[in-house]
Amino acid sequence: MPAQSPIPNLQSPLSYDFANILFAGPxxxxxxxxxxQRVDPRLNVPNLRHYPPANLDEFVEMIRHFAIRQLVFTGTTTDPQIYRHEARLLDYLRGELHPESQFSLHTNGRLALRKWDVFNSYDRVCLSFPSFDEATYRRVMGVPVVPDLAEILRRATVPVKVSCVVTEANRGEIPGFLRRCQAIGIERLVLRKLYGEKRAWTELLAWERLGLSYRSDYRANPVYALDGMEVTLWDFDETQSRSLNLFADGTISSAYRLVEAIGAAD
Ligand code: SF4
Known part of the structure; x- marks a missing residue:
């Protein structure tokens, strides 16, 4: 269902916080x-080899029209670093869009150390990382081999934020996980609830062992500090971010709920 007009009649707010380019594939x-996997499969047409992504010109036009300055490379069913033309697309968009545009990569980090140059060519990276423990990592991510987060951080020349989804597999580890992230130099970290998680953070986490100090709110999500590391507790049900999304089939949509668990907010 690709958009048919340059500026589709989206049920849109007057402004957007960011624009997502969503890849699909293995x-x-x-x-x-x-x-x-829960997104309408018609939106998830595999596009990891396609250049340019379907409907890119219209999407660029809309980004200009709405003066969106934050762009995110992310995926519905895949990791954006698997996209064959990642560097080429990033270069193209930097040339086409406002010079103050900021580009973020939302990745699972599994290719970071192999695609180092392009990793560092974004303005910042949000890296999904649920555990340092091999067995826990496998339970959450479904695959073995934990990426070397400390090494990624050592080689990064751009800010790296860690995004940790909290599941039954890792929720008991979170106090130690936060300490280790802080120790290797992570400055910003976000804990995310699974879609449909109804428990409050105080119920979900070993709250008394976390040692978090409340600082402020960001879009209705509380932000804490832990020895200099910023920790945001992200609850999608409470989130008010607005995004414009280019799906892999070329559909342009402002329906944030379709991609809420991908972690589009930055
Ligand atoms: S949630 Fe996991 S399986 Fe799905 S796209 Fe992200 S990294 Fe891949």
């Missing part, structure tokens, strides 16, 4: 909770 992880 992933190098197999997360049991992958929300992309």
């Amino acid at each position: 992933c190098n992880a197999c997360c049991p909770f992958c929300i992309g």
Whole structure:
């Protein structure tokens, strides 16, 4: 259902916080909770080899029209670093869009150390990372081999935020996980609830062992500090972010709920 006019009549707000370019295709992880599998399959046309992505020109026009400055490379069913033309598309968009545009990569980090140059050519990266423990990582991500987060951080020349989805598999580890992230130099981290998780954070986490100090709210999500590391507790049901999304089949949509568990907010 690709958009038919340059500026589709979206049920849109007057402005957007960011624009997502969503890739689809086989992933190098197999997360049991992958929300992309619940998205209408007509939107998930595999596009990992396609250049340019379907409807890119109209999407660029809309980004200009709505003066969106935050662009995100992410995926519904795959990781954007698997996209064959990742560097080429990033270069093209930097040339086409406002010079102050900021580009973010939302990745599982499994290709980071192999695609180093392009990783560092974004303005920042949000890296999904649920555990340092091999067995836990496998339960959450569905695949073995934990990416070397400390090494990724050592080589990164751009800010890297860690995004950790909280499941039954890793929720008991979170206090130690936060300490280790802080120790290797992570400055920003977000804990995310699974889609449909009804428990409050105080119920879900070993709250008394976390040692978090409340600082502020960001879009109705509380932000804490832990020895200099910023920790946001992200609850999608409470989230008010607005995004414009280019799906892999060329559909342009402002329906944030379709991609809520992908972690589009930055
Ligand atoms: S949640 Fe992300 S990393 Fe996990 S299988 Fe889905 S697309 Fe891949």
